Amino acid sequence: MSENPNNWPLWEIFIQSKRGLEHKHVGSLHAADAQMAIENARDVYTRRQEGNSIWAVLADNLHSSRPEDAESFYDPADDKVYRHPTFYTMPEGAKYI
Amino acid sequence: MSMSNALFTYTLRRADDLLILSQRLGEWCGHGPVLEEDIALTNRTLDHLGEARNLLTYAGQVEGKGRSEDDLAYLRMEREFTNVKLVETPNGNYAHTLVRSFLFDAYHLPLMQALLESKDEQLAAIAGKAVKEATYHLRHSSEWLIRFGDGTEESHQRAQAALDAIWTYTGELFETDAVDAELVKAGIAPDIASIQEAWSKTVDAVLAEATLKRPEDGFMATGGRNGLHTEQMGFLLAEMQHVTRAYPGATW
Numbered sequence: 001m002s003e004n005p006n007n008w009p010l011w012e013i014f015i016q017s018k019r020g021l022e023h024k025h026v027g028s029l030h031a032a033d034a035q036m037a038i039e040n041a042r043d044v045y046t047r048r049q050e051g052n053s054i055w056a057v058l059a060d061n062l063h064s065s066r067p068e069d070a071e072s073f074y075d076p077a078d079d080k081v082y083r084h085p086t087f088y089t090m091p092e093g094a095k096y097i
Numbered sequence: 098m099s100m101s102n103a104l105f106t107y108t109l110r111r112a113d114d115l116l117i118l119s120q121r122l123g124e125w126c127g128h129g130p131v132l133e134e135d136i137a138l139t140n141r142t143l144d145h146l147g148e149a150r151n152l153l154t155y156a157g158q159v160e161g162k163g164r165s166e167d168d169l170a171y172l173r174m175e176r177e178f179t180n181v182k183l184v185e186t187p188n189g190n191y192a193h194t195l196v197r198s199f200l201f202d203a204y205h206l207p208l209m210q211a212l213l214e215s216k217d218e219q220l221a222a223i224a225g226k227a228v229k230e231a232t233y234h235l236r237h238s239s240e241w242l243i244r245f246g247d248g249t250e251e252s253h254q255r256a257q258a259a260l261d262a263i264w265t266y267t268g269e270l271f272e273t274d275a276v277d278a279e280l281v282k283a284g285i286a287p288d289i290a291s292i293q294e295a296w297s298k299t300v301d302a303v304l305a306e307a308t309l310k311r312p313e314d315g316f317m318a319t320g321g322r323n324g325l326h327t328e329q330m331g332f333l334l335a336e337m338q339h340v341t342r343a344y345p346g347a348t349w
Contacts (some may be wrong), residue, residue: 044137
């Protein structure tokens, strides 16, 4: 990111919509530092009551898998149905499994 | 002066400060230095406008002549506006805009906090909603003042220049007259001395962190509360009111 040294760095923003729920990625923005990133996120991403908690992560600190790895990463899971817990019999009376 | 006259004037003064400041800040919409700040400033503009609407509506009720918020906002003449001159000063550069907002926010927040205790239930309720927004506004403008002051040589110099230029408009925030005296006595308005003290403390703390110098108190502009405005006010009102005046009674 930031090819131009005068640009503020890019931050990825995660918002938690309700206590107890996960923080979800909502988008990105530019800010000079973490404090500004959180305040900008408040103004850009929580205007319509979307959240009650904000995480800001410097985009440079996010590492992602590569699209060209997709075949070797994900395809092998296609024919491994035994990884799903569908071969157990449900004990009678167990409601929450 | 009757109590309802005083309450009308007091409420209108609070409303006009916010209405005119929001009109000025609205000029930045689409012109902010970065997208994130453009949105932040527009949020703030609408906060001010929302609060102004509540106050204008209430002022109209207190007056009892059937004037709506729109009548008060769009159909008064310049001499009938009672805002301080501070809020009508042109935006200048971004430092100027943020310094002006900071000096207002540092006054507005303690005023709203004090109005929570007002014996006038409606004013207290309006203040209740305003306090949360005002807390964020002060945080936002303080942050920027510190970044400007403690930033580069140029940002420091521009922030100091803005502060020096605007300082003359701060005295008006703490002026009082018979309107205030009557409402303070009735427990409706707070004593302005306590607000000034809180303002001064905030200003000193933020300026110290921003490495900016508090200007000396010199000549202080006055007159806004009684309808005497700067030469820029007429242009501001012309822009704000022209649709209503060109198409009276128009709706959509």
